[in-house]
Amino acid sequence: MQRAEATREASAGTGLTERQGAVLEQALRLLVDGGERALTTAGVARAANCSKESLYKWFGDREGLLSAMIAFQASKVRTLDVSAEALDAASLKAHLVAFARDLLDVLSGEVSLALNRLAIGQASREGSRLGRLLQERGRRPIGRRAGALLEAGRKAGLLAFDDAEEAYGALYGLIVSDWHLRLLLGEETGAMKKDFSRRAERAVDAFLKLYGAKA
Amino acid sequence: MQRAEATREASAGTGLTERQGAVLEQALRLLVDGGERALTTAGVARAANCSKESLYKWFGDREGLLSAMIAFQASKVRTLDVSAEALDAASLKAHLVAFARDLLDVLSGEVSLALNRLAIGQASREGSRLGRLLQERGRRPIGRRAGALLEAGRKAGLLAFDDAEEAYGALYGLIVSDWHLRLLLGEETGAMKKDFSRRAERAVDAFLKLYGAKA
DNA sequence: TCCTATGAGTACCGTACGGTACGGTTCGCA
DNA sequence: TGCGAACCGTACCGTACGGTACTCATAGGA
Numbered sequence A, B: 001m002q003r004a005e006a007t008r009e010a011s012a013g014t015g016l017t018e019r020q021g022a023v024l025e026q027a028l029r030l031l032v033d034g035g036e037r038a039l040t041t042a043g044v045a046r047a048a049n050c051s052k053e054s055l056y057k058w059f060g061d062r063e064g065l066l067s068a069m070i071a072f073q074a075s076k077v078r079t080l081d082v083s084a085e086a087l088d089a090a091s092l093k094a095h096l097v098a099f100a101r102d103l104l105d106v107l108s109g110e111v112s113l114a115l116n117r118l119a120i121g122q123a124s125r126e127g128s129r130l131g132r133l134l135q136e137r138g139r140r141p142i143g144r145r146a147g148a149l150l151e152a153g154r155k156a157g158l159l160a161f162d163d164a165e166e167a168y169g170a171l172y173g174l175i176v177s178d179w180h181l182r183l184l185l186g187e188e189t190g191a192m193k194k195d196f197s198r199r200a201e202r203a204v205d206a207f208l209k210l211y212g213a214k215a
Numbered sequence C: 001t002c003c004t005a006t007g008a009g010t011a012c013c014g015t016a017c018g019g020t021a022c023g024g025t026t027c028g029c030a
Numbered sequence D: 001t002g003c004g005a006a007c008c009g010t011a012c013c014g015t016a017c018g019g020t021a022c023t024c025a026t027a028g029g030a
Helices: A002-014 A018-038 A041-048 A052-059 A062-076 A089-108 A110-122 A129-155 A164-176 A179-184 A192-211 B002-013 B018-038 B041-048 B052-059 B062-076 B089-108 B110-122 B129-155 B164-176 B179-184 B192-211
Strands: none
Touching: A002 A062, A018 A041, A018 A052, A018 A062, A018 A110, A041 A052, A041 A062, A052 A062, A062 A110, A062 A129, A089 A110, A089 A129, A089 A164, A089 A179, A089 A192, A110 A129, A110 A179, A110 B110, A129 A164, A164 A192, A164 B164, A179 B179, A192 B192, B018 B041, B018 B052, B018 B062, B018 B110, B041 B052, B041 B062, B052 B062, B062 B110, B062 B129, B089 B110, B089 B129, B089 B164, B089 B179, B089 B192, B110 B129, B110 B179, B129 B164, B164 B192
């Protein structure tokens, strides 16, 4: 069962017991299935066959549990680094398309959507610690991967831009547009999944038209 | 006091009493200030100097109140139609930039952010009726305005695209990128407000480079 | 074999919410 | 002046949650 395997790995990387990882797994399951309202301490304890007392011992309070869920999930998503190979136009485009498809995959994942909904829901009241955590553990690694790829493209003379942040913003916007928000609002994925490749290629084509080095 | 004026207008367009509009105004205020947790029936009643019984009489239940808040807020945002004037390259660009700036203004508005957070938070559990309502009353009018503008540009021979939806998606993505989501997650606006114009122009420049009719 | 730590299961407490019911008051209207 | 509708303020009810405390079972170590 590779689910348990992933749990073990993720637990190891975050200083968590295997048992605690399994509990977080159940908590994520509850969150995905029923939203924040379903994520009660009693519910988690029941679903994970542990006591509420253990939950509070391990995670402090409810927010600690939520934070641990985000960190735990983030530790399961491995962002593969761009290889240091020499880039030509074709391989750059291939890498960009792969990045775009991975991005769409991650953003449309049910766990990602549930955690984003959770963090956004908490963002109103003071702190928005969950939002920051989600940004740092979720978005930043992805941004680093894209940034490295863009930088490599520029070094290879394939891309031309002054502001890497702006170029990445354009790439992100072309790939995602308002699609992420629509998913967060509850719009059905429908048959969209099949369009990931097409959408990724279109976005990358447009991006290269904007930031490609030569005409 | 123009606040009362806006309330009166919005009430008129939605079949609501002026009093009910004022109540919704207070409810929005509560939501903006304290998030969903602050939006309790008792809290609204207290803030608006009305009774809970009246709330239930007017809006049915809590979800009816939330829906009414969305509809009420939407009715206050008037999307100006694109004028039927003849477009040249300069005026098209000006219209696009104005659209981009308006879009950034609306999305970053505190009421808009609060309502989006609310709808996203509710999206997990059944229906996601609020999400759909927010889409139809918020996003669709904006999309119509942009769609008409793009169509006019194409008719004038200034824009070239096959799929208007795709072109609009690119425009939206170039303008907004992941900025809306970051705001929803609680990131501070900071000094961004001042960059709206610059950001709008950059996005429109890129869009025209992609979809402009002639090289 | 005893001792201690860990944790499951459950009972419990205070609080707060959604929704309802009721008494008192204002206001339009005949 | 009397009547009825609308409505405010508040008390109330059932429920459910976060968090704590307590009991019992299990396992490992001296």
